[in-house]
Amino acid sequence: MARLINYLSFYVIWIICLWSAVHDRQATALIVTLTYLTLHLKLSKKPRFDLLLIASLTLLGLIQDTILIHTGIIVFHGNPPITPIWLLCIWALFGSTLDSSLFWLQKHPLLAALFGAFGFPICYQIGVSATAATWLIPDPQAWLILALIWFFLFPALFYALRFVEKRFGLGQTGKRSQS
Template identity: 35%
Template sequence: MSNSFTIKLVNFLWFQTIWWLVVLYQSTFLVVGLLLAWLIYSPLRKSDSKIMIAVLLLGTSVDSLLMLTGVFGFEPGAWLSGGASHWIIPIWLVCLWAALGGSIQHSLSAFADKPLLAMAAGAVFAPLSYFGGQKFGAVTFGYSPLVTVGILAIVWGVVFPACFLLAKKLTADDGQNSA
């Protein structure tokens, strides 16, 4: 088993663990620990940290906009503070975006130079992920399932390939660009 394969496998398992923690428990503190652990373990620490921050900012903006427009929402207890009105997604979902960024150069690297494949994968698998989250009570939908799938497919058909474009731009000068 090659080192590259091992890194990709560990990264895949790391991301899946984070997904389950946020969806089932809306866990924040353990997830932050896992994010930091990845930055210690990653062979591409510098570029991973840049990408994680960029994807976190992109995803938080996109999901906050989707939340504010009523595509999906969260129970009042989803935030660390108890207020009823929020303009940004819960921190556990922000952390999930960082984790997605940490997977761009590793377990998701097969999509790096294939924008049409990334577009199709984003349009298909992201809505499934949100629906999984909805089934476990992590998120609620404001529209019918068909409308929600349509919106999420369009948004993620753009956002997922954009993550790889961001990664490429951010790592162009690092000499470690594997995205």
């Protein structure tokens, strides 16, 4: 049930973040996201690990989308020079899903790669369609670039997650292993 709530919460708040971008209400995205993440961490069996995931994915999003801005692939509403707050909120939310509602993809790297190659360009396109962003290159080219990035990045995130879990002795239950 917790994974279903995580999944549904991600998409509901994702829509709120997108709405906040289009309507210049980034504070709304930030407040809703921080409220959800606070609750998520309070209920987590491994809050420090989840916080590490959330912080890491937020940083990754800052870097990746800022690179997309500065390479002339995309511009976000308001033309910020770095990844906007509302999108960092989505990245933080995404961090809360990797070891929760998306955990099942950890053991299926090819499926994660395909999901990444198709799913993430669609998410960006929804942002473009909602006027939260604009492609600066032809749509097919933007989709191809994002598909290539996410084909490799999404399974790599699960590999990194498993590595960190093993390195710090965390298992699926969130308790340190005895070995």
